[in-house]
Amino acid sequence: MSISIDLSGDVAVVTGGGSGIGEAIARTLARAGAAVAVADLSPESAQRVAKQIEADGGRALAVALDIADRACVEAGLAAVREGLGPVKHLVNNAATWEVKSFADHTAADIDRVVGVTLTGTMTITQAALPDITGQRGTVVVISSDSARIGERYMSVYAAAKAGLLGFTKSVAREVGRQGVRVNAIAPGTTNTPGGSGFIEQAGGAEKLARAYPLGRIGEPQDIANVALFLVSPLSSWMTGQVLSVSGGFTMA
Numbered sequence: 001m002s003i004s005i006d007l008s009g010d011v012a013v014v015t016g017g018g019s020g021i022g023e024a025i026a027r028t029l030a031r032a033g034a035a036v037a038v039a040d041l042s043p044e045s046a047q048r049v050a051k052q053i054e055a056d057g058g059r060a061l062a063v064a065l066d067i068a069d070r071a072c073v074e075a076g077l078a079a080v081r082e083g084l085g086p087v088k089h090l091v092n093n094a095a096t097w098e099v100k101s102f103a104d105h106t107a108a109d110i111d112r113v114v115g116v117t118l119t120g121t122m123t124i125t126q127a128a129l130p131d132i133t134g135q136r137g138t139v140v141v142i143s144s145d146s147a148r149i150g151e152r153y154m155s156v157y158a159a160a161k162a163g164l165l166g167f168t169k170s171v172a173r174e175v176g177r178q179g180v181r182v183n184a185i186a187p188g189t190t191n192t193p194g195g196s197g198f199i200e201q202a203g204g205a206e207k208l209a210r211a212y213p214l215g216r217i218g219e220p221q222d223i224a225n226v227a228l229f230l231v232s233p234l235s236s237w238m239t240g241q242v243l244s245v246s247g248g249f250t251m252a
Contacts (some may be wrong), residue, residue: 005232008033010137011084012231013077015067015124016094018045023092024220025091025227032228034089037080039065041094059084067094068112070108084118088137089231090128092121092164094143097157097194109154117160122167122199129175136179138231142223143186143242145250148195161186165242166244167224172240177224181239183230188246190218 012029016022016042021102030036030053038053038060040046046062053060065076080087095117099111108207132139146154147161165184172182226245228234244250 003234005032005228005234006167007089007231009078009232010034010088010135011037011086011123012089012091013037013039013063013080013087013124013128014091015039015065015121016041016095017091018042020194021187021190021220021223022091022093023049024224026060027053027056027058027092028224028228029089029091029231030056030060032232034231035059035061035084037063037084037087038063039063039067039094043044065094065124067124068115068126070123073120075126077124077127077131080089086135087128087131089140090125090132090138091140091142091227092125093142094120095157095161097154099153100246101153102155105156113156113161114163117157118163118167119226121164125167125171126248129180133175133178133180138180138218138225139168139171139182140230141182141184142227143168143184145186145188145244145246148186148242148244148250168242169240169247176239181230181235183238183240184233184242185223185226185230186244186246186250187223187247188212188218190223192220192222211249215249217244218247 014026017026017038038046038049043064050060050062066072127129144161161174168184
């Protein structure tokens with residue numbers, strides 16, 4: 001017996017979809033048949049990934065999106081509805097961070113990290129929920145293991161990501177009766193362009209890998225595979241959950 005995941009007819013929005021984990025998720029959902037809105041602060045990055053999806057036979061739309069700007073979010077979702085249809089799945093991946101001691105964070109740093117990572121995620125989720133509810137769809141939130149165990153030099157980011165865990169569970173309780181499932185993924189250290197600064201400061205991927213029971217740091221596809229599971233019917237009796245995808249570094 002074989003098991004396949006078919007998202008044909010579904011529309012998915014992936015924030016921060018222009019690189020790293022977001023790119024891997026966007027391309028994976030597209031391979032499963034979803035029409036994917038690749039939303040990113042960088043129009044060029046969003047366009048590049050959307051074109052790759054289309055070259056592979058999928059359907060995609062590039063959306064320049066700043067989730068910290070409510071007007072931009074509303075306009076972006078309107079473009080998705082016009083170009084692809086109503087949103088069924090939202091993957092909240094977009095975030096920003098500073099890799100430095102808490103004492104060195106400026107007020108502007110804190111406002112920016114929290115404004116994008118936490119407030120921005122809440123903003124786009126709130127804006128997309130009417131569509132998602134109508135489709136009995138899903139929301140996937142990309143948090144971080146730093147939210148669960150803490151991380152040196154990333155205190156504000158960890159705090160914002162911890163806020164996302166409470167947000168995930170609370171919204172899941174609110175919308176479950178409407179057929180909407182909301183779950184979170186907490187990745188461990190993952191080999192992405194955005195994570196390169198932290199990996200370098202920690203002594204490199206090889207050194208970091210020694211702390212992981214499975215002997216390596218993560219790759220974007222590791223996270224994308226779990227995101228696909230969470231939007232699919234295979235996880236139909238799961239909501240309000242946080243899945244640690246960290247090679248065993250964090251064990252719940």
